[in-house]
Amino acid sequence: MSNSTLSSVSSESRRPFALVANRPLLELRNLSTHYVSAQGTRVVRAVDDVTLSIDPGKTLGIVGESGSGKSTLALTILRVLPPAARIVSGQMLFEGEDLVRKSDAEMRQIRGKRIAMILQDPMASLNPLFTVGDQIAEMMRVHEGTARATAWRRAIDLLKSVRIASPHTRVTQHPHEMSGGMRQRIVGAIGISCEPRLLIADEPTTSLDLTIQAQYLNLLRDLQREHGLGLIFITHNLGIVAKMCDQLAVMYAGRVVESGPVSRIFNAPAHPYTAALLNSIPRMGANRQRLTAIDGQPPNLASLPGGCAFAPRCPQAFDRCRMEAPPSIALGDGQTARCWLAPAMAGTATRTGVQ
Amino acid sequence: MSTSTELGVLPARLPARFSFIRARDFPLIPLLILGIIAFVAVFADVLAPYDPEIGSLSARFHPPFWQAKGHIDHLLGTDHLGRDVLSRLIFGARVSMVVGFTAVIFAGVVGTTLGIISGYLGGWVDQLIMRVTDAWLALPALTFAIFLAAIVGPSEMNIVIILALVYWTRYARIVRGEVLSLKEREFVRLAIVAGCSKMTIMRRHILPNVVNSAIVLASLMLGVVIVAEASLSFLGIGVPPPKPAWGVMLSDGKQGLMVGYWWLTVLPGCCIMLMVLSANLLGDWLRVKLDPQLRQL
Amino acid sequence: MKQYIVKRCGYSLLSLFLLSLTIFFFVRVTGDPATLLAEPGASEADIAKIHHQFGLDRPLVVQYALFMFKLAQGDLGQSFYYQTPVFELYFSRLPNSLLLAVVAMTFSLLVGIPSGILAAVRVGTFWDSAGKLFALLGLSLPSFFVGLLMILFFTVYLGWLPSSGSGTPLHLVMPAFALGWYFAAAHMRLTRSSMLEVLGSEYIKLARLKGLPQALVIGKHALKNALIPVLTLAGINLVLMINVAVVVETVFAWPGVGRLLYEGVSFRDFPVVQGVVILGGCMIVGVNLLVDIVYALIDPRIRLEA
Numbered sequence: 001m002s003n004s005t006l007s008s009v010s011s012e013s014r015r016p017f018a019l020v021a022n023r024p025l026l027e028l029r030n031l032s033t034h035y036v037s038a039q040g041t042r043v044v045r046a047v048d049d050v051t052l053s054i055d056p057g058k059t060l061g062i063v064g065e066s067g068s069g070k071s072t073l074a075l076t077i078l079r080v081l082p083p084a085a086r087i088v089s090g091q092m093l094f095e096g097e098d099l100v101r102k103s104d105a106e107m108r109q110i111r112g113k114r115i116a117m118i119l120q121d122p123m124a125s126l127n128p129l130f131t132v133g134d135q136i137a138e139m140m141r142v143h144e145g146t147a148r149a150t151a152w153r154r155a156i157d158l159l160k161s162v163r164i165a166s167p168h169t170r171v172t173q174h175p176h177e178m179s180g181g182m183r184q185r186i187v188g189a190i191g192i193s194c195e196p197r198l199l200i201a202d203e204p205t206t207s208l209d210l211t212i213q214a215q216y217l218n219l220l221r222d223l224q225r226e227h228g229l230g231l232i233f234i235t236h237n238l239g240i241v242a243k244m245c246d247q248l249a250v251m252y253a254g255r256v257v258e259s260g261p262v263s264r265i266f267n268a269p270a271h272p273y274t275a276a277l278l279n280s281i282p283r284m285g286a287n288r289q290r291l292t293a294i295d296g297q298p299p300n301l302a303s304l305p306g307g308c309a310f311a312p313r314c315p316q317a318f319d320r321c322r323m324e325a326p327p328s329i330a331l332g333d334g335q336t337a338r339c340w341l342a343p344a345m346a347g348t349a350t351r352t353g354v355q
Numbered sequence: 356m357s358t359s360t361e362l363g364v365l366p367a368r369l370p371a372r373f374s375f376i377r378a379r380d381f382p383l384i385p386l387l388i389l390g391i392i393a394f395v396a397v398f399a400d401v402l403a404p405y406d407p408e409i410g411s412l413s414a415r416f417h418p419p420f421w422q423a424k425g426h427i428d429h430l431l432g433t434d435h436l437g438r439d440v441l442s443r444l445i446f447g448a449r450v451s452m453v454v455g456f457t458a459v460i461f462a463g464v465v466g467t468t469l470g471i472i473s474g475y476l477g478g479w480v481d482q483l484i485m486r487v488t489d490a491w492l493a494l495p496a497l498t499f500a501i502f503l504a505a506i507v508g509p510s511e512m513n514i515v516i517i518l519a520l521v522y523w524t525r526y527a528r529i530v531r532g533e534v535l536s537l538k539e540r541e542f543v544r545l546a547i548v549a550g551c552s553k554m555t556i557m558r559r560h561i562l563p564n565v566v567n568s569a570i571v572l573a574s575l576m577l578g579v580v581i582v583a584e585a586s587l588s589f590l591g592i593g594v595p596p597p598k599p600a601w602g603v604m605l606s607d608g609k610q611g612l613m614v615g616y617w618w619l620t621v622l623p624g625c626c627i628m629l630m631v632l633s634a635n636l637l638g639d640w641l642r643v644k645l646d647p648q649l650r651q652l
Numbered sequence: 653m654k655q656y657i658v659k660r661c662g663y664s665l666l667s668l669f670l671l672s673l674t675i676f677f678f679v680r681v682t683g684d685p686a687t688l689l690a691e692p693g694a695s696e697a698d699i700a701k702i703h704h705q706f707g708l709d710r711p712l713v714v715q716y717a718l719f720m721f722k723l724a725q726g727d728l729g730q731s732f733y734y735q736t737p738v739f740e741l742y743f744s745r746l747p748n749s750l751l752l753a754v755v756a757m758t759f760s761l762l763v764g765i766p767s768g769i770l771a772a773v774r775v776g777t778f779w780d781s782a783g784k785l786f787a788l789l790g791l792s793l794p795s796f797f798v799g800l801l802m803i804l805f806f807t808v809y810l811g812w813l814p815s816s817g818s819g820t821p822l823h824l825v826m827p828a829f830a831l832g833w834y835f836a837a838a839h840m841r842l843t844r845s846s847m848l849e850v851l852g853s854e855y856i857k858l859a860r861l862k863g864l865p866q867a868l869v870i871g872k873h874a875l876k877n878a879l880i881p882v883l884t885l886a887g888i889n890l891v892l893m894i895n896v897a898v899v900v901e902t903v904f905a906w907p908g909v910g911r912l913l914y915e916g917v918s919f920r921d922f923p924v925v926q927g928v929v930i931l932g933g934c935m936i937v938g939v940n941l942l943v944d945i946v947y948a949l950i951d952p953r954i955r956l957e958a
Binding site: 109119127143 | 776855861863
């Protein structure tokens with residue numbers, strides 16, 4: 001049994017494309033990342049028992065309030081966590097390899113080269129003292145041993161591909177000489193410079209104004225199509241999710257409370273929190289019902305209530321919710337939700353079992 | 356990561372009052388050292404075995420008692436005039452304490468007052484005070500103090516005045532900054548609307564809110580002022596001999612240094628170091644406790 | 653930009669004006685300046701002569717104008733003891749002070765920067781605590797005590813180094829160490845905090861996310877940014893060192909301007925004291941102005957604020 005598995009893995013790696021197509025690009029299984037205080041007295045479950053997967057070339061959107069663990073999840077995947085944070089359990093299978101078990105040196109070769117990330121603040125994420133060309137070329141030089149001149153030429157090409165005008169002059173400029181939108185495109189160029197398989201974008205458009213936002217999203221989509229990139233898109237903007245994503249995961253208090261295909265979740269949210277989020281976005285042309293805000297405060301991760309974390313704010317909570325945290329319930333078509341009412345809310349969906 | 360910022364908080368299990376004494380970072384040893392120095396300074400007359408200013412020339416340069424030629428009569432030896440080192444150290448504590456504390460308090464009162472006036476009144480008063488502050492801050496403290504000491508001549512009282520004159524600018528700068536932000540706060544605006552006079556607002560509403568900063572700064576200045584006093588005394592323009600200030604003792608000790616009479620240098624030096632070290636540790640602790648925003652000092 | 657520089661120059665001139673006024677004021681308010689300006693042991697007649705010679709019998713405003721007029725010409729009066737102009741005396745001593753300050757600064761940076769980096773990169777570990785202890789000792793041990801301790805060990809007990817004077821590189825070792833000691837601690841503190849700030853920045857996060865080796869992240873991306881405030885402080889401190897070396901230069905009999913100030917005080921040579929203080933103030937106001945202008949040239953944000 002184990003022998004045959006091994007041989008199938010090796011044959012997969014020999015003929016990557018044919019067989020890999022139905023294997024997820026990245027699969028997170030029961031992943032938990034906790035912050036532990038210096039005295040070890042306090043534990044914050046920033047990422048708690050997260051199970052997710054993303055297919056090659058597809059886009060996964062992750063939404064949630066600030067502090068819901070979205071960014072920590074992204075940093076966990078790349079294992080660039082603050083000193084106080086620890087991955088305490090779970091697996092991260094990237095193209096079949098478990099990233100949790102990689103050594104630091106192995107991980108360093110994956111970062112930037114096979115999984116790249118775009119940070120949310122374009123003003124702060126470029127080093128003010130080096131030219132943008134240097135900052136783009138640097139990564140190719142480190143990962144691929146590209147010669148200085150070649151890397152520099154490719155940096156110019158990359159600037160072209162992220163649609164920066166007169167790349168030959170821009171490449172020798174420093175970040176402060178450019179606008180925010182331009183800088184974010186440069187960060188994007190750095191992200192794709194080593195042709196990664198997976199790109200994680202952490203709220204890449206929050207600090208850009210609206211027209212630039214749209215341009216940037218189009219750019220990302222084009223890049224994704226050209227390079228066959230898997231894309232994880234972290235945002236709190238459901239409009240962007242509708243436009244960009246195939247799959248959606250909703251995070252609340254460190255947990256994925258609902259996940260599944262975007263179209264399915266938008267039509268039939270199975271978690272009251274998702275439903276509330278969807279209700280809080282204005283829709284053009286739709287019936288002019290009142291927008292509802294979610295009552296109450298986002299939870300304090302250091303002192304979560306027992307039971308479902310959303311229960312204190314949930315209009316439909318009942319006794320069981322406060323006693324017992326619901327497991328992830330599969331609802332068919334790849335939709336799952338952590339809510340006792342999920343089967344009922346998803347309407348026609350039937351409870352097909354607990355994952 | 357908003358979650359990581361909430362970490363360092365200790366569980367609230369300790370009883371609220373005085374619980375800070377049991378906290379891990381409480382500077383117990385520095386407080387003890389300062390306490391001992393203060394005790395010695397107060398009871399110097401009782402504690403000192405000899406008159407610190409009178410020695411006998413027949414008993415010059417005795418080493419401390421544990422050394423070969425040491426004598427039990429003079430536990431820590433004698434200096435070049437045969438004066439008892441222990442007694443001089445004990446009375447020296449009094450000088451350091453008195454000069455250090457009064458100078459820090461003088462400077463604090465002057466600097467805080469001018470800082471409040473400058474920040475609250477604004478306009479030309481602010482300009483005048485701040486420009487003077489800038490100009491005075493441009494002079495290195497020690498050079499300025501030496502200049503003033505050269506004019507007025509050495510005495511204990513003069514030293515206090517000089518150090519207060521040199522160091523008030525530090526308070527004024529910080530306090531003014533605080534007042535500028537306090538001015539915009541609701542309770543101050545309310546007081547203005549309620550018709551309080553400027554004097555009342557400064558005294559009743561502004562002053563209590565800058566006292567913390569002033570205290571933190573004072574504790575940090577204590578070490579600086581003590582070193583400054585010792586430096587001036589060492590140069591012979593501070594506390595005038597034969598009064599036993601630690602700086603004067605170090606200066607006297609130079610005479611025996613080349614022949615290896617170490618105790619005349621090491622002992623007073625260690626006293627200065629211990630006191631300054633304790634003051635700095637206490638100041639650091641207070642800074643974190645009372646005013647986290649002041650970390651940049 | 654031009655406006656900003658003009659404004660900063662204006663402030664500096666104002667500072668110098670207030671400084672001169674302060675010095676002038678203190679000399680006159682604390683008693684008869686003639687007693688300061690007269691040589692020790694001068695007779696009544698001598699003092700009367702000085703009153704007339706220095707114009708002390710004229711109104712204060714005229715006196716001040718005269719004082720400033722002479723100052724502008726570089727005339728700081730004549731030293732009683734050396735019988736030479738203070739200005740010349742000062743500049744004959746300045747090279748020695750500069751030499752000592754440069755060596756002490758080099759020492760303080762060589763110690764302060766690496767230890768600061770180590771403490772920041774290994775924050776919260778043994779190295780960080782060791783660094784904190786070092787910084788605390790550096791700020792708490794007065795330089796003259798460090799100097800005397802060194803003489804005791806290296807001259808009296810070991811006989812390795814000369815205790816005073818100048819001439820050979822060996823003469824420089826102890827004064828430079830005693831002077832640089834405090835600054836090494838200050839530079840260590842600043843390097844540590846500046847490095848910590850940079851290490852927490854987004855661009856360092858991105859550098860890590862790019863998969864760069866740790867050596868490149870620290871040595872290239874973090875270090876260059878973290879050193880800017882440290883080197884700025886070092887520039888200001890170099891000038892400060894020249895002016896606060898009084899005690900160290902006195903301990904080691906090093907013939908710099910600090911020693912000149914000490915001699916001025918002990919010989920009651922008042923023109924020398926006054927001259928050293930005024931020139932020191934000018935130097936510091938000057939270097940602060942320079943730093944502000946250079947910063948404005950480098951960093952466009954400062955220009956906008958002004």
